[in-house]
Amino acid sequence: xxxxxxxxxxxxxxxxxxxxxxxxxxxxxxxxxxxxxxxxxxxxxxxxxxxxxxxxxxxxxxxxxxxxxxxxxxxxxxxxxxxxxxxxxxxxxxxxxxxxxxxxxxxxxxxxxxx
Amino acid sequence: xxxxxxxxxxxxxxxxxxxxxxxxxxxxxxxxxxxxxxxxxxxxxxxxxxxxxxxxxxxxxxxxxxxxxxxxxxxxxxxxxxxxxxxxxxxxxxxxxxxxxxxxxxxxxxxxxxx
Numbered sequence: 001x002x003x004x005x006x007x008x009x010x011x012x013x014x015x016x017x018x019x020x021x022x023x024x025x026x027x028x029x030x031x032x033x034x035x036x037x038x039x040x041x042x043x044x045x046x047x048x049x050x051x052x053x054x055x056x057x058x059x060x061x062x063x064x065x066x067x068x069x070x071x072x073x074x075x076x077x078x079x080x081x082x083x084x085x086x087x088x089x090x091x092x093x094x095x096x097x098x099x100x101x102x103x104x105x106x107x108x109x110x111x112x113x114x115x
Numbered sequence: 116x117x118x119x120x121x122x123x124x125x126x127x128x129x130x131x132x133x134x135x136x137x138x139x140x141x142x143x144x145x146x147x148x149x150x151x152x153x154x155x156x157x158x159x160x161x162x163x164x165x166x167x168x169x170x171x172x173x174x175x176x177x178x179x180x181x182x183x184x185x186x187x188x189x190x191x192x193x194x195x196x197x198x199x200x201x202x203x204x205x206x207x208x209x210x211x212x213x214x215x216x217x218x219x220x221x222x223x224x225x226x227x228x229x230x
Contacts, residue, residue, distance in 0.1 A: 032217045034217060034218065036219075038156075041223070041224075042224075043207075043222050043223050043224055044158070044219075045221065046218045046219070049217060087156055089158060093217070102160060103160065103219065105158040107155070107156070
């Protein structure tokens with residue numbers, strides 16, 4: 001099955017700096033790579049995703065890059081703000097039975113933005 | 116409000132007891148999931164149902180029994196609770212394949228503590 005590794009497990013940055021979180025995956029058939037943000041006491045929420053036919057995607061201060069050959073993808077957050085502090089999860093999947101998409105999650109990165 | 120809602124949010128119980136967690140989504144999605152998040156924040160899929168039919172059943176003890184009375188509800192019943200069952204359980208849903216962007220919509224979680 002799919003195995004997703006995520007680094008670092010914790011990341012502290014100064015407000016205004018950039019943050020980068022990296023993930024690798026094992027299954028070359030995986031074609032969908034979302035990133036979820038989990039705030040304290042809440043469920044994970046999708047913040048950005050990328051499919052295997054695209055190398056980079058950007059949404060305001062958030063960008064994701066994908067290298068299919070190396071089987072790794074990264075989340076970049078620029079101009080970090082205190083409200084960016086949360087646990088971030090990468091995930092990988094391929095289409096499954098019916099409409100189910102079986103996501104395999106990375107182990108999470110606790111991002112702390114220091115004011 | 117449109118959402119994935121779970122009850123109860125907190126559940127404290129003794130070893131050996133039987134408990135249930137309920138989940139409802141009013142997003143009109145066809146597929147629902149149960150995920151377990153352990154103390155290290157690791158998220159792992161347990162079950163997935165598509166239109167009341169079980170389609171993903173990961174290696175989970177048979178003390179865990181999901182039940183889907185209709186496509187808007189997916190409940191989780193746990194028999195003979197053990198200390199290791201302590202975790203946060205997340206319900207999630209996703210839309211049907213034709214319109215499936217891949218996004219999972221998570222509930223806010225149910226924190227189960229087994230004493």
